[in-house]
Amino acid sequence: MGKRNADLCQFLDNLSDHEVQFYQQYPDKSHLLLKDFIPTLLASNDALFHIDALTKESSDIPFWLQTGIKGRKWSQITAFAEQINTLNPIVEWCAGKGHLGRLISWQKKLPLPR
Known part of the structure; x- marks a missing residue:
């Protein structure tokens, strides 16, 4: 090699x-x-x-998931979460404050281990 x-x-x-x-x-x-x-x-x-075209940010996301996250970071989190297409359990590992994992957990109705 x-x-x-x-x-x-x-x-x-x-x-x-x-x-x-x-x-x-x-x-x-x-x-x-x-x-x-x-x-x-x-x-x-x-x-x-292949990445699907990004959709407009969902307005039905509860305020408590968005609290304390500034605009661009929230846009990145929601765009990434929209790409998740699984019913498998999710694990957020070394990803900061856990905003992404909580959003995916809420959107997909999946447990997020603590």
Whole structure:
């Protein structure tokens, strides 16, 4: 594996600034190049990376779930929670004050272990 990493490093080091900018702007174009070095690399159009369009923030969320959370942070929490599509138990681990876990627990009617 070390040889493959060295080859990848050399390949990346040899990219011009223009090429780097191009691949930053169009990351899907880099897939074929990197697949030679990382055979298990998934394409950006793989279902794993599919994210549904964000919906407008739900207004039926109780005030006590939103208390003390400023605008942008609340938008991030609600956007992330909307992407959760499971009926499995959830665990919030090392995620700050637990706002996300409480919201998901409330939305999905799932227990949140303490």
